[in-house]
Amino acid sequence: MKRPVVVTEVPRPEPALVEQLAAYGVATVHEALGKEGLLLPYLRPIYPDAHVAGAAVTVLCPPGDNLMVHAAIEVCRPGDVLVIATEAPSMDGMFGELLATSARAHGVLGLVVDAGVRDVAALSAMRFPVWSRTISARGTVKETAGAVNIPVVCGGTLIRPGDVILGDADGVVRVPRQGLAQTIAQAAARTAKENATRERLAAGELGLDIYGLRAKLQALGVEYVRYADWEG
Template sequence: MEHTEIGIVRTAVTRADPEAVAALSAYGVATIHEAMGRAGLMRPYLRPVYPKARMCGTAVTVLLQPGDNWMLHVAAEQIREGDVVVAACTTESEDGFFGELLATSFRARGCQGLVIDGGVRDVADLERMDFPVFSRAIHAKGTVKATLGSVNVPVVCGNALVRPGDVVVADADGVVVVPRERAAVVAATAAAREAAEEGRRARFRAGQLGLDVYDMRGPLAELGLRYED
Protein backbone atom coordinates (compact mmCIF):
# COMPACT_ATOMS: atom_id res chain seq x y z
CA MET A 1 0.00 0.00 0.00
CA GLU A 2 1.07 3.58 -0.56
CA HIS A 3 1.13 6.10 2.27
CA THR A 4 -1.36 8.76 1.20
CA GLU A 5 -2.74 10.20 4.44
CA ILE A 6 -0.59 13.20 5.37
CA GLY A 7 -1.27 15.80 8.04
CA ILE A 8 -3.70 13.67 10.09
CA VAL A 9 -3.70 12.76 13.78
CA ARG A 10 -6.43 10.29 14.69
CA THR A 11 -7.15 10.47 18.41
CA ALA A 12 -9.81 7.74 18.64
CA VAL A 13 -8.12 4.33 18.43
CA THR A 14 -9.72 0.93 18.93
CA ARG A 15 -7.07 -1.08 20.73
CA ALA A 16 -6.87 -4.85 21.03
CA ASP A 17 -8.39 -6.35 24.17
CA PRO A 18 -5.92 -5.93 27.08
CA GLU A 19 -6.37 -9.54 28.23
CA ALA A 20 -5.49 -10.78 24.76
CA VAL A 21 -2.44 -8.53 24.66
CA ALA A 22 -1.31 -9.86 28.05
CA ALA A 23 -1.80 -13.42 26.81
CA LEU A 24 0.23 -12.77 23.66
CA SER A 25 3.06 -11.29 25.73
CA ALA A 26 3.82 -14.77 27.07
CA TYR A 27 4.85 -16.08 23.64
CA GLY A 28 7.75 -15.48 21.31
CA VAL A 29 7.59 -13.98 17.85
CA ALA A 30 8.20 -17.32 16.11
CA THR A 31 5.34 -19.00 17.97
CA ILE A 32 2.92 -16.16 17.25
CA HIS A 33 3.93 -16.08 13.58
CA GLU A 34 3.22 -19.80 13.28
CA ALA A 35 -0.04 -19.46 15.22
CA MET A 36 -1.25 -16.94 12.62
CA GLY A 37 -0.56 -19.31 9.75
CA ARG A 38 3.00 -18.07 9.18
CA ALA A 39 1.89 -14.48 8.67
CA GLY A 40 2.51 -11.06 10.17
CA LEU A 41 6.29 -10.82 10.24
CA MET A 42 8.17 -7.61 9.51
CA ARG A 43 11.34 -7.80 7.44
CA PRO A 44 14.34 -9.27 9.29
CA TYR A 45 16.43 -6.11 8.92
CA LEU A 46 14.47 -4.64 11.86
CA ARG A 47 16.71 -5.64 14.76
CA PRO A 48 16.90 -4.88 18.49
CA VAL A 49 19.36 -2.08 19.22
CA TYR A 50 20.58 -3.89 22.35
CA PRO A 51 20.54 -7.54 23.48
CA LYS A 52 17.46 -8.92 25.23
CA ALA A 53 15.21 -6.07 24.06
CA ARG A 54 11.62 -7.31 23.96
CA MET A 55 8.19 -5.69 23.77
CA CYS A 56 4.50 -6.41 23.41
CA GLY A 57 1.78 -3.79 23.14
CA THR A 58 -0.84 -2.05 21.07
CA ALA A 59 0.30 0.10 18.18
CA VAL A 60 0.34 3.86 17.94
CA THR A 61 1.39 4.31 14.32
CA VAL A 62 3.47 7.14 12.89
CA LEU A 63 4.19 8.10 9.30
CA LEU A 64 7.46 10.03 9.08
CA GLN A 65 9.05 12.04 6.32
CA PRO A 66 12.72 11.22 5.59
CA GLY A 67 15.12 12.93 7.97
CA ASP A 68 12.27 14.52 9.96
CA ASN A 69 11.12 13.33 13.39
CA TRP A 70 8.42 15.93 14.03
CA MET A 71 5.62 13.36 14.02
CA LEU A 72 7.25 11.33 16.78
CA HIS A 73 6.80 14.34 19.06
CA VAL A 74 3.19 14.63 17.89
CA ALA A 75 2.67 10.91 18.52
CA ALA A 76 3.81 11.16 22.15
CA GLU A 77 0.53 12.83 23.06
CA GLN A 78 -1.44 9.86 21.71
CA ILE A 79 0.42 7.18 23.69
CA ARG A 80 -1.52 5.32 26.37
CA GLU A 81 -0.23 2.86 28.95
CA GLY A 82 0.70 -0.39 27.21
CA ASP A 83 1.19 1.06 23.73
CA VAL A 84 4.16 0.60 21.45
CA VAL A 85 5.02 3.13 18.75
CA VAL A 86 5.43 1.84 15.21
CA ALA A 87 7.04 4.34 12.85
CA ALA A 88 7.26 4.00 9.08
CA CYS A 89 8.69 6.48 6.59
CA THR A 90 7.42 7.72 3.24
CA THR A 91 10.73 6.62 1.72
CA GLU A 92 13.86 4.88 2.96
CA SER A 93 15.76 6.86 5.58
CA GLU A 94 18.34 5.72 8.12
CA ASP A 95 18.76 9.03 9.95
CA GLY A 96 18.64 9.02 13.75
CA PHE A 97 14.96 9.84 14.27
CA PHE A 98 14.85 8.76 17.92
CA GLY A 99 17.06 8.92 20.98
CA GLU A 100 17.18 9.13 24.75
CA LEU A 101 15.10 12.31 25.13
CA LEU A 102 12.16 10.98 23.11
CA ALA A 103 12.46 7.64 24.91
CA THR A 104 12.15 9.49 28.21
CA SER A 105 9.03 11.26 26.93
CA PHE A 106 7.50 8.06 25.58
CA ARG A 107 8.17 6.11 28.77
CA ALA A 108 6.47 8.80 30.87
CA ARG A 109 3.33 8.14 28.80
CA GLY A 110 3.48 4.36 29.43
CA CYS A 111 5.10 3.35 26.14
CA GLN A 112 6.47 -0.20 25.96
CA GLY A 113 8.91 0.42 23.11
CA LEU A 114 9.47 1.54 19.52
CA VAL A 115 9.65 -0.21 16.17
CA ILE A 116 10.98 2.11 13.46
CA ASP A 117 11.81 1.55 9.81
CA GLY A 118 14.59 4.11 10.16
CA GLY A 119 17.56 4.95 12.33
CA VAL A 120 17.96 5.65 16.04
CA ARG A 121 20.80 6.91 18.22
CA ASP A 122 21.77 7.14 21.91
CA VAL A 123 21.80 3.36 21.98
CA ALA A 124 23.83 3.10 25.19
CA ASP A 125 21.29 5.31 26.93
CA LEU A 126 18.38 3.28 25.55
CA GLU A 127 19.97 0.11 26.92
CA ARG A 128 20.61 1.74 30.28
CA MET A 129 16.93 2.76 30.39
CA ASP A 130 15.90 -0.68 29.14
CA PHE A 131 13.67 1.04 26.59
CA PRO A 132 13.20 -1.56 23.81
CA VAL A 133 13.80 -0.34 20.26
CA PHE A 134 13.83 -2.32 17.03
CA SER A 135 15.17 -0.31 14.11
CA ARG A 136 16.43 -0.42 10.56
CA ALA A 137 19.72 1.21 11.52
CA ILE A 138 21.77 2.86 14.24
CA HIS A 139 22.87 6.27 13.00
CA ALA A 140 24.11 9.36 14.84
CA LYS A 141 22.84 11.71 12.11
CA GLY A 142 20.19 14.04 13.48
CA THR A 143 16.85 15.03 12.00
CA VAL A 144 14.81 18.19 11.45
CA LYS A 145 11.24 19.21 12.27
CA ALA A 146 9.84 20.71 9.10
CA THR A 147 7.37 18.45 7.29
CA LEU A 148 4.05 16.92 8.22
CA GLY A 149 3.43 13.21 8.38
CA SER A 150 0.57 11.52 10.23
CA VAL A 151 -0.26 9.69 13.45
CA ASN A 152 -2.61 6.73 13.92
CA VAL A 153 -3.14 5.94 10.26
CA PRO A 154 -2.41 2.53 8.71
CA VAL A 155 1.29 2.25 7.86
CA VAL A 156 3.58 -0.29 6.22
CA CYS A 157 6.60 -0.92 8.44
CA GLY A 158 9.17 -3.47 7.34
CA ASN A 159 6.71 -4.64 4.64
CA ALA A 160 4.02 -5.41 7.24
CA LEU A 161 0.71 -3.56 7.46
CA VAL A 162 0.14 -2.10 10.92
CA ARG A 163 -3.10 -0.43 11.95
CA PRO A 164 -3.56 1.63 15.10
CA GLY A 165 -4.47 -0.71 17.95
CA ASP A 166 -2.98 -3.86 16.42
CA VAL A 167 -0.72 -5.92 18.68
CA VAL A 168 3.02 -5.74 18.02
CA VAL A 169 5.40 -8.28 19.57
CA ALA A 170 9.17 -8.07 19.15
CA ASP A 171 12.04 -10.17 20.45
CA ALA A 172 15.40 -11.52 19.31
CA ASP A 173 13.69 -13.39 16.44
CA GLY A 174 12.09 -10.30 14.90
CA VAL A 175 8.83 -8.37 14.92
CA VAL A 176 5.31 -9.70 14.33
CA VAL A 177 1.99 -7.88 13.97
CA VAL A 178 -1.30 -9.40 15.16
CA PRO A 179 -4.50 -7.76 13.86
CA ARG A 180 -6.41 -6.44 16.87
CA GLU A 181 -9.56 -8.42 16.09
CA ARG A 182 -7.57 -11.68 15.96
CA ALA A 183 -5.54 -11.17 19.13
CA ALA A 184 -7.52 -13.51 21.41
CA VAL A 185 -7.73 -16.32 18.86
CA VAL A 186 -4.02 -16.08 18.03
CA ALA A 187 -3.13 -16.15 21.74
CA ALA A 188 -5.20 -19.31 22.20
CA THR A 189 -3.60 -20.93 19.15
CA ALA A 190 -0.14 -19.97 20.42
CA ALA A 191 -0.92 -21.62 23.76
CA ALA A 192 -1.96 -24.83 22.00
CA ARG A 193 1.24 -24.78 19.92
CA GLU A 194 3.36 -24.31 23.02
CA ALA A 195 1.67 -27.28 24.71
CA ALA A 196 2.22 -29.47 21.66
CA GLU A 197 5.85 -28.40 21.40
CA GLU A 198 6.46 -29.33 25.03
CA GLY A 199 5.30 -32.85 24.24
CA ARG A 200 7.65 -33.04 21.26
CA ARG A 201 10.46 -31.56 23.35
CA ALA A 202 10.10 -34.40 25.83
CA ARG A 203 10.35 -36.95 23.02
CA PHE A 204 13.49 -35.30 21.65
CA ARG A 205 15.02 -35.33 25.12
CA ALA A 206 14.33 -39.06 25.24
CA GLY A 207 16.42 -39.49 22.10
CA GLN A 208 13.69 -39.83 19.48
CA LEU A 209 14.35 -38.44 16.01
CA GLY A 210 12.41 -35.79 14.17
CA LEU A 211 11.85 -38.44 11.48
CA ASP A 212 9.60 -40.28 13.95
CA VAL A 213 8.27 -37.40 16.04
CA TYR A 214 6.93 -35.76 12.87
CA ASP A 215 6.04 -39.03 11.05
CA MET A 216 8.32 -38.20 8.14
CA ARG A 217 9.37 -41.69 7.08
CA GLY A 218 6.27 -42.52 5.03
CA PRO A 219 6.22 -39.29 2.97
CA LEU A 220 9.98 -39.54 2.36
CA ALA A 221 9.61 -43.13 1.13
CA GLU A 222 6.74 -42.10 -1.16
CA LEU A 223 8.99 -39.50 -2.74
CA GLY A 224 11.61 -42.17 -3.39
CA LEU A 225 14.15 -41.67 -0.60
CA ARG A 226 16.35 -44.80 -0.38
CA TYR A 227 18.77 -46.00 2.25
CA GLU A 228 21.85 -47.84 0.93
CA ASP A 229 24.55 -49.74 2.80
Protein backbone atom coordinates in the same frame (compact mmCIF):
# COMPACT_ATOMS: atom_id res chain seq x y z
CA MET B 1 2.06 12.38 1.08
CA LYS B 2 -1.09 11.23 2.79
CA ARG B 3 -3.35 13.74 4.49
CA PRO B 4 -1.50 15.38 7.41
CA VAL B 5 -3.48 14.22 10.42
CA VAL B 6 -3.21 13.08 14.03
CA VAL B 7 -5.97 10.57 14.75
CA THR B 8 -6.98 10.43 18.40
CA GLU B 9 -8.91 7.98 20.59
CA VAL B 10 -7.90 4.91 18.58
CA PRO B 11 -9.44 1.65 19.91
CA ARG B 12 -6.95 -0.44 21.84
CA PRO B 13 -6.99 -4.16 22.66
CA GLU B 14 -7.90 -5.38 26.12
CA PRO B 15 -4.79 -5.05 28.34
CA ALA B 16 -5.41 -8.47 29.87
CA LEU B 17 -5.30 -10.06 26.42
CA VAL B 18 -2.07 -8.25 25.54
CA GLU B 19 -0.56 -9.54 28.77
CA GLN B 20 -1.56 -13.08 27.83
CA LEU B 21 0.00 -12.70 24.37
CA ALA B 22 3.23 -11.41 25.92
CA ALA B 23 3.83 -14.87 27.41
CA TYR B 24 4.48 -16.31 23.94
CA GLY B 25 7.42 -15.81 21.61
CA VAL B 26 7.32 -14.12 18.23
CA ALA B 27 8.01 -17.40 16.41
CA THR B 28 5.14 -19.17 18.15
CA VAL B 29 2.68 -16.34 17.48
CA HIS B 30 3.79 -16.07 13.86
CA GLU B 31 3.06 -19.77 13.39
CA ALA B 32 -0.24 -19.42 15.26
CA LEU B 33 -1.24 -16.71 12.78
CA GLY B 34 -0.70 -19.10 9.87
CA LYS B 35 2.74 -17.60 9.19
CA GLU B 36 1.29 -14.11 8.76
CA GLY B 37 2.18 -10.75 10.28
CA LEU B 38 5.95 -11.11 10.61
CA LEU B 39 7.89 -7.91 9.91
CA LEU B 40 10.97 -8.22 7.71
CA PRO B 41 14.02 -9.61 9.54
CA TYR B 42 16.17 -6.53 9.02
CA LEU B 43 14.33 -5.03 12.01
CA ARG B 44 16.59 -6.10 14.88
CA PRO B 45 16.50 -5.39 18.63
CA ILE B 46 19.16 -3.03 19.94
CA TYR B 47 19.87 -5.38 22.88
CA PRO B 48 19.52 -9.18 22.82
CA ASP B 49 16.81 -9.74 25.45
CA ALA B 50 14.54 -6.89 24.37
CA HIS B 51 10.86 -7.79 24.65
CA VAL B 52 7.66 -5.83 24.15
CA ALA B 53 3.93 -6.38 23.73
CA GLY B 54 1.54 -3.49 23.28
CA ALA B 55 -0.89 -1.57 21.11
CA ALA B 56 0.50 0.12 18.01
CA VAL B 57 0.52 3.89 17.68
CA THR B 58 1.56 4.33 14.07
CA VAL B 59 3.59 7.23 12.71
CA LEU B 60 4.27 8.10 9.08
CA CYS B 61 7.19 10.49 8.61
CA PRO B 62 8.98 12.02 5.66
CA PRO B 63 12.51 10.60 5.51
CA GLY B 64 14.91 12.46 7.79
CA ASP B 65 12.13 14.26 9.68
CA ASN B 66 10.77 13.18 13.08
CA LEU B 67 8.29 15.99 13.74
CA MET B 68 5.36 13.57 13.79
CA VAL B 69 7.05 11.33 16.36
CA HIS B 70 6.80 14.22 18.81
CA ALA B 71 3.15 14.67 17.83
CA ALA B 72 2.51 10.96 18.32
CA ILE B 73 3.71 10.91 21.92
CA GLU B 74 0.91 13.31 22.87
CA VAL B 75 -1.73 10.73 21.91
CA CYS B 76 0.04 7.71 23.40
CA ARG B 77 -1.38 5.85 26.36
CA PRO B 78 0.27 3.49 28.84
CA GLY B 79 0.90 0.15 27.14
CA ASP B 80 1.41 1.54 23.63
CA VAL B 81 4.25 0.76 21.23
CA LEU B 82 5.37 3.37 18.71
CA VAL B 83 5.62 2.10 15.13
CA ILE B 84 7.45 4.50 12.80
CA ALA B 85 7.43 4.20 9.03
CA THR B 86 8.81 6.63 6.46
CA GLU B 87 7.44 7.68 3.08
CA ALA B 88 10.70 6.67 1.41
CA PRO B 89 13.63 4.58 2.63
CA SER B 90 15.58 6.34 5.38
CA MET B 91 18.63 5.43 7.44
CA ASP B 92 18.62 8.56 9.63
CA GLY B 93 18.48 8.32 13.41
CA MET B 94 14.79 9.08 13.87
CA PHE B 95 14.69 8.36 17.61
CA GLY B 96 17.08 8.64 20.54
CA GLU B 97 17.41 8.94 24.30
CA LEU B 98 15.44 12.18 24.76
CA LEU B 99 12.45 10.93 22.77
CA ALA B 100 12.59 7.66 24.70
CA THR B 101 12.52 9.59 27.97
CA SER B 102 9.46 11.49 26.80
CA ALA B 103 7.78 8.37 25.46
CA ARG B 104 8.34 6.42 28.68
CA ALA B 105 6.87 9.28 30.72
CA HIS B 106 3.65 8.74 28.76
CA GLY B 107 3.63 4.98 29.25
CA VAL B 108 5.11 3.91 25.91
CA LEU B 109 6.65 0.45 26.21
CA GLY B 110 8.92 0.41 23.16
CA LEU B 111 9.54 1.27 19.54
CA VAL B 112 9.64 -0.32 16.10
CA VAL B 113 11.20 1.96 13.48
CA ASP B 114 11.75 1.19 9.81
CA ALA B 115 14.69 3.59 9.76
CA GLY B 116 17.58 4.43 12.08
CA VAL B 117 17.89 4.83 15.83
CA ARG B 118 20.67 6.48 17.82
CA ASP B 119 21.84 6.80 21.44
CA VAL B 120 21.77 3.01 21.53
CA ALA B 121 23.96 2.68 24.63
CA ALA B 122 21.68 5.01 26.57
CA LEU B 123 18.52 3.31 25.29
CA SER B 124 19.93 -0.07 26.27
CA ALA B 125 20.84 1.21 29.73
CA MET B 126 17.28 2.51 30.08
CA ARG B 127 15.98 -0.91 29.02
CA PHE B 128 13.85 0.84 26.41
CA PRO B 129 13.28 -1.85 23.76
CA VAL B 130 13.77 -0.80 20.14
CA TRP B 131 13.69 -2.75 16.88
CA SER B 132 15.24 -0.74 14.06
CA ARG B 133 16.42 -1.09 10.51
CA THR B 134 19.82 0.36 11.35
CA ILE B 135 21.79 2.36 13.89
CA SER B 136 22.78 5.84 12.80
CA ALA B 137 24.03 8.93 14.62
CA ARG B 138 22.72 11.09 11.78
CA GLY B 139 19.98 13.32 13.18
CA THR B 140 16.73 14.57 11.70
CA VAL B 141 14.85 17.83 11.21
CA LYS B 142 11.35 18.79 12.35
CA GLU B 143 9.94 20.60 9.37
CA THR B 144 7.42 18.53 7.44
CA ALA B 145 3.97 17.20 8.30
CA GLY B 146 3.23 13.50 8.33
CA ALA B 147 0.48 11.47 9.98
CA VAL B 148 -0.23 9.67 13.24
CA ASN B 149 -2.51 6.67 13.74
CA ILE B 150 -3.16 5.80 10.14
CA PRO B 151 -2.39 2.42 8.50
CA VAL B 152 1.33 2.21 7.64
CA VAL B 153 3.65 -0.33 6.10
CA CYS B 154 6.54 -1.04 8.46
CA GLY B 155 9.02 -3.81 7.77
CA GLY B 156 6.96 -4.87 4.77
CA THR B 157 3.83 -5.47 6.87
CA LEU B 158 0.62 -3.44 7.02
CA ILE B 159 0.04 -2.23 10.56
CA ARG B 160 -3.12 -0.50 11.70
CA PRO B 161 -3.34 1.64 14.82
CA GLY B 162 -4.44 -0.52 17.73
CA ASP B 163 -2.96 -3.72 16.31
CA VAL B 164 -0.83 -5.61 18.82
CA ILE B 165 2.93 -5.51 18.38
CA LEU B 166 4.99 -8.35 19.84
CA GLY B 167 8.77 -8.15 19.70
CA ASP B 168 11.63 -10.31 20.98
CA ALA B 169 15.03 -11.60 19.90
CA ASP B 170 13.45 -13.32 16.87
CA GLY B 171 11.95 -10.12 15.45
CA VAL B 172 8.54 -8.45 15.43
CA VAL B 173 5.06 -9.75 14.62
CA ARG B 174 1.79 -7.86 14.20
CA VAL B 175 -1.42 -9.36 15.58
CA PRO B 176 -4.72 -7.83 14.40
CA ARG B 177 -6.57 -6.35 17.37
CA GLN B 178 -9.86 -8.02 16.52
CA GLY B 179 -8.25 -11.46 16.22
CA LEU B 180 -6.23 -11.27 19.42
CA ALA B 181 -8.19 -13.75 21.54
CA GLN B 182 -8.18 -16.36 18.77
CA THR B 183 -4.44 -15.90 18.24
CA ILE B 184 -3.77 -16.44 21.94
CA ALA B 185 -5.79 -19.67 21.90
CA GLN B 186 -3.88 -20.88 18.84
CA ALA B 187 -0.54 -19.95 20.42
CA ALA B 188 -1.48 -21.84 23.59
CA ALA B 189 -2.39 -24.94 21.59
CA ARG B 190 0.83 -24.75 19.61
CA THR B 191 2.88 -24.34 22.78
CA ALA B 192 1.26 -27.40 24.37
CA LYS B 193 2.01 -29.43 21.25
CA GLU B 194 5.62 -28.21 21.18
CA ASN B 195 6.07 -29.08 24.87
CA ALA B 196 4.93 -32.63 24.19
CA THR B 197 7.24 -32.88 21.18
CA ARG B 198 10.15 -31.51 23.21
CA GLU B 199 9.71 -34.28 25.77
CA ARG B 200 9.77 -36.92 23.05
CA LEU B 201 12.87 -35.43 21.43
CA ALA B 202 14.61 -35.22 24.81
CA ALA B 203 13.81 -38.90 25.33
CA GLY B 204 15.66 -39.74 22.14
CA GLU B 205 12.90 -40.04 19.56
CA LEU B 206 13.78 -38.71 16.11
CA GLY B 207 12.01 -35.93 14.30
CA LEU B 208 11.90 -38.28 11.32
CA ASP B 209 9.47 -40.49 13.25
CA ILE B 210 7.58 -37.84 15.24
CA TYR B 211 6.79 -35.80 12.14
CA GLY B 212 6.29 -38.78 9.83
CA LEU B 213 9.14 -37.73 7.56
CA ARG B 214 10.40 -41.18 6.60
CA ALA B 215 7.57 -41.55 4.09
CA LYS B 216 8.47 -38.18 2.61
CA LEU B 217 12.11 -39.19 2.18
CA GLN B 218 10.98 -42.39 0.48
CA ALA B 219 8.61 -40.50 -1.82
CA LEU B 220 11.47 -38.19 -2.78
CA GLY B 221 13.64 -41.14 -3.72
CA VAL B 222 16.15 -40.79 -0.88
CA GLU B 223 18.12 -44.01 -0.41
CA TYR B 224 20.11 -45.25 2.60
CA VAL B 225 23.45 -46.63 1.33
CA ARG B 226 26.31 -48.17 3.34
CA TYR B 227 29.51 -46.14 3.18
CA ALA B 228 31.46 -49.04 1.69
CA ASP B 229 28.92 -49.45 -1.06
CA TRP B 230 28.76 -45.70 -1.72
CA GLU B 231 32.54 -45.56 -2.15
CA GLY B 232 32.33 -48.46 -4.57
